Each structure stands twice: as C-alpha cells, then as structure tokens.
Amino acid sequence: MPQQLTIGLFGFGVVGEGLYKILLQTPTLNAQIKKVVIKHADKIRNAPDELFTTDADELLSDPEINVIVEVINDTDAAFRIVSTALKNGKAVVSASKKMIAENLPKLLLIQEATGAPFLYESAACASIPVIRNLEEYYDNDLLSAIQAIANGSTNFILSRLFDDGISFSEALETAQELGFAETDPTLDVDGHDAAYKLQIILAHAYGIICQQNDFLFSGIRNIGLRDAQYAREKGYQIKLVAQARKLENGGLAAFVLPQFIKSTHPLALVKDEYNGVLIESGFSDQQFFYGKGAGSFPTASAVLSDISALSYNYRYAYKKLAQNKGGLGLSDDYFLSIYLSFEENTPIPLHHFESIEEWHREPGFNYITGRISVKTLWRNELWRQRGQSLILLPDAISDKPSTRRDTLKASLEAFLN
C-alpha cells in the first residue's frame, strides 16, 4: 500500500501553485499539502489563507510532515531547507537544479548519513523522466552518448530566431513576456542552466560528480541572424545541446555548446520550450525522450511524479556512482568540428585550428569551419570573443585531429604571411 504523505511546501510561485492545483486533481495519490512557506505574507494567493506561513521551522520541525517539497528560487535558502529537512529525517523533493548541481557531494553525504530519500526529477529536463531512466534503465557499460536540449528558454529563443527571423534580443523579450525566460536571463542564455543539468545527468548516467568549470560550456548570446541563415541554407537548425560521449581514450567528453542539428536528427523535433534527450546505448541504438522543459505545470508534474514515487519508498540508488569508483572521468583530449563566424576587421584565429574545411568571406558575413582541439578552444575561450559566434557542426566530436583539407590551412597561411 502507498504511504500517506503529508507535505510541507516551500514556495508558491508558478511551480508551487501548479503543484497545489495538480494535487487537488490527483485524489488516488494519497498526498496532501499541510502548509506552505512563503516569503511575502501580504501577497494575494489562489488558496486558503490558513495554508500559508512565513515560518520555515514550523514545517521543518512538524513531525506530521513527512515530505518537504522545495520549489523556491533562492539557491542558498534551498540548500538550507533541503539539508535541514533530510537531517530531520524527512523525504525531500527539490526542483532547484543550481542548488543540486553545486551541492551534490554534500547532499550525497547527508543522504548517506540520514537515510532520508531525496528526489529531483524536475531538476533535469522538467517533465522528461531522464534522471530516473538513466538511474534505472541504462547500464553504464553500454551508455555511449547523451545529447540533451535541457533548457527550454534558450530553445524557445532559438526557435524564434530561426522560425520567425527575429533577432536574439527581440526573441529574448518575447520569451520573457511569455514567462519562458527570467527577468535576469544570464543563467539561461549563457548556458549555466543547461550546464547544471548536465552535471546532474553526468552523476546519474556515468557516476561522475563534477563542478561546472570542469567542462566547457557556453550559451547562445552571440548567435545572430546570419548564423541562422547559414543553418537554413545547409538544412540545419541551431540548438543549445548539453552532451556527453565516451571517447576511444577511455575518458568522457562533456560540454554544453550551440550546435547545428540536421533536420533528420531527433533533436530537430524539439521546438519552442520543449526539451529532448537522445541516448545512445551500445545495443539499443538511439533512444529519444521528448517533453515540455519549461513552465509551471510540466515542472510541477515532474515534482508530482517524485512525490508519487516517495509514496512507494523509491529513492535513487546512485548505481553509477557505486559502479564508477574513479574509473571513468572527464577528458579534454579530443577534437571538435566547429563553425566560427566573426565580424569584419577582427583578428581571425586561424592558427588555433587543426584543419580548416571552409573559409567564407563576404561583406558583413565571415566564417570559418574546421576542427580544433578542445584544449585550445578552452584555453582561448573562443566562444567568449565579442562579435564571434561559435557553433558545433553536426557529428562534431572526434578522438583524432583531421588531416582532411589542411592543405587549405597551409595555403591560407601562406597567403596571409
């Protein structure tokens, strides 16, 4: 029989209120919200007054409350709530990806010490059950690659840029108006949010615990209409993709970068605020999961699925962590095929490339495509240069430098010298 759950909820923003409404419509799930902690007592809310309090301790020390659900925006406060609740022996569900990604080692220790379950399915790809499937379904040995569109805001912006031909700043404004992007969009558009999710995915897929700066990530701020036009001409779309791939050298490549996606690729299906995850496994080939990645109800429904799992005593076994005792780690010893567009009259970083496929020059639109070592790319932070837009080409990852067409590099260099 499922366990009776009495919930203490932290946060009554879009996700918290969404969850409140969903729980009213799921009577078979034996779960009730007893109390909700809010920051501002004087705001008008669509729920009975007696449900709310501003006193966190009232919930954290209430012995009747056996589940704490935390859906607030303040990372530090979220960590305090989650760790206190776990130490008090309560089960916890959290949607705070930044907090989880930054504090995973500590949260693992607390879980081990207290034995209290901690679930956070909504923290990676919202409504898509990616954590649970990676945790339960895919054997570590066979999981050769993961590619994820993990951030709904940037995918929405790229869809507008691409489908509607509007600029990045116009698209960002639209996304903010529709509630798909925060007022401060930095975490989304500069790739941090997708990187947090990649950190969580790496833990559950490969048993690798890392910090954000342990891998390469960038966002979509520099992507312009000319880049979108290039993509269209080639039959590509542009997506911000968080990915990991096992290398022949025994290490794991992991990064978040914008990438050209062929129209036949499953990730091309992922439009607007949707998310998608493509899993490549040794024997099952490609598997693809797709669902809403932003918004009140998709996130709340993932939180609900965690609550439902708690009622059957589910917890993450962190199998892959147990299996991967230092065996598999992140590597920067590989190469990427990239497209780099740049403004007129900027120095062209030709010398960084291992090989060059194409060099395009026309008034107002310059780009190079070619292969580059990740070490070089990272050291020189090529994605950060002003007016420069770096986008991965399809099938970008390679263990080896390319020798193809580096005659072009030689002749270009000869011409320039």
Add this chain to the structure above:
Amino acid sequence: MPQQLTIGLFGFGVVGEGLYKILLQTPTLNAQIKKVVIKHADKIRNAPDELFTTDADELLSDPEINVIVEVINDTDAAFRIVSTALKNGKAVVSASKKMIAENLPKLLLIQEATGAPFLYESAACASIPVIRNLEEYYDNDLLSAIQAIANGSTNFILSRLFDDGISFSEALETAQELGFAETDPTLDVDGHDAAYKLQIILAHAYGIICQQNDFLFSGIRNIGLRDAQYAREKGYQIKLVAQARKLENGGLAAFVLPQFIKSTHPLALVKDEYNGVLIESGFSDQQFFYGKGAGSFPTASAVLSDISALSYNYRYAYKKLAQNKGGLGLSDDYFLSIYLSFEENTPIPLHHFESIEEWHREPGFNYITGRISVKTLWRNELWRQRGQSLILLPDAISDKPSTRRDTLKASLEAFLN
C-alpha cells in the same frame, strides 16, 4: 550492493544470442549465464558447447540459478517455463508478449502467491522503457492518452510502402528478408502483436486487465498505394497506432488501427523498424519516447535492463491495478473519424456513417471520410471487408457524433434514393 545473478536462459535465437553477447560486454553488471536451454542440440552455435542443454528441468530446479530469462517463440512452452520458475522462487524475465498478454491474470496470481519478481520490459516496444515509466512515473488520474507505434514490422512495411512506393506484398517480402518480419507475418500485419502490447500497456498505464477481443484492432493488410498517395497529398503519413484515451463519459477508448499522422506529430518521426510512444498527461502535456522496436539487440538490451533491475530487487508494483479497483473500464461508447477506401462496384456502407465529410469517386479510387460510431464499426467489422481499407483520420476520437456537414449525407442519400 547489487545482487549476484546466475541466469538460466531459455532460447538462443536472435534475442538469446544477442543477450549472450551483451552480457559479455557488461562486466559491471554482476550477471552470468550458467546454462542455456535449446530445442535442437545439433545446431551449430556461437558459444561454448557446455553452455547448452535440452533439459529444461536442469535449469528450473538448479538452486544456484536465481534468474530465468525466457526468450523463446512457443507461447505455451513459455508460460510453462515462466510459471514453473516463479513457483520455484526464481526471478523471471520474459520477452513473450503474446504469452504475457494472454496469461496476465494467471501470472499476477502466481506473482502474488510466490512473491517472485517477474519483469518484461522488452514485451512492449522493445528497447523503449515504456512499462517501467507507465508503472512508476505517470499518475493514473492525469494520464489522458497514450498513442504507440508498437510493432516494428508493420512500421517498416508502411515506411517502404510510403517512402519507396512499393506495394504491401513487396514491402512485406523486404521486411522478411531483413529479419524485421516473421515467415508467418499474420501476428504482425493483422495487428495482433500491437494489440498484445496494448493489453500490457493498459495494465500498467490504467490498471485495466483485458483480453484482445475486448477492444477493436486491425492491421495494415488492406492498405494500398492509393491510400498512401491520398496521405501524401494531405501531408500525412500512415502508421499502425495502438492507443487509449480517456473519454468524457468516464470510460476508456482503446484500439489498434491504422491512422493518418500529420507530419508535425511526434509519431511521424517514427520510421522503419522504430517504435514510438506518445503520452498525454494532464499537466506535463505531451511526452514522447522513441527507440528501436525490432531486432536482436534492441530487444536483448531491454531484457538486459530487466536483469539489471533485478540485481537491485526491482519489481513491478502494479500500482495502477491497486488504484483502479473497477473504476475505469473500456468503453465502446464513442465515435471515430475515419477514411474508408473501397473498390469499384462494391456496396458503399454509407448508412453506417453518422456524418460524411467527403466522398471521392474517380476510376479506380473511391473513398469516403466521415464519423462513425465505434459500436457500428465493430459490429459490421468494416475493416475486414475485402478491397476495403479503413484508416483513422488525425484526431479521430470523439465523445460525440458530428453534426458538421451531414447535409452532405442527406443530399447523397437523396441522390441515391
């Protein structure tokens, strides 16, 4: 720590041999095949001779073997093996969808009596983890609809018919040559296989146990090139879809029928031998799972994931069955929008329709589109008529008869009388 698994394997056909090869490549999974039961001792196999036996009891009564994996083709034998193994207290993994669908009530009783776990993820949509996600992730209250391309053979045939413009019989031959269809293709092309999978899905999604004849199902045998041409002109594809949808009347519509799929619909992505499952849930909106649905390794990798789950003591909780104590049942009280093409000089079943949208006549190509009650459709078995091809229109299910355009019906009837 994961449990050490000693496996007794029944069957060394494509799936069994696939599993044998995969297990050799998954050292972190603590699982070894001790013995394999085969039917024909004299066949040459790609594995050491001492692995094989023809004596089932040798495995079923071996106390060292704690897991029986059954991947044979004989339904009756499969049931005997599975039920004996469960009664002997062994965990069981099976890939026999027909056996499971036909014997689910008995298998539930045996599981209850023995407490032994029984997993069969590969029995529905092969490599896609659909059973486990329905079982664990989606709350019954919110699961409004499921649409699945669950049979890789028919999807391969339809892809050939559609993309290559070859006839059904030519496409079937190609599928057989490539190993995507059985020598006797009846179970696939007449919709039985998809219907078995729908039975399994209904149990885990809605807690409904039913027999195959409790719902409407048909296959793709009558679909012709003109039907494919109609689809192309409208921008549709044709897919054999197993589906379930909650009705306003409180019942559940469930059936397997060929359907026109719009090119923007996620199921349109599902080509060749792939499978896809679209789940509509109250608050998470649409979620889509996609992966290989036929072939040795995709099926074997789903079997592997069950073995891996057993090592962590996973079992199906059959939550939805516990929740749905007779509350939700199958209904035939709804309407479908259909396309029906038919041969020249056959009586046109105009009178069966509630309303008619279109009636097309040209030499060699006749069709009607309109809305029909499921009771009428079923009673008259319209999908079985020779030379007649029945395909659902997009968004076919409706609780109410349509009143739109039945003026056309009136004028047609007036013209005919």
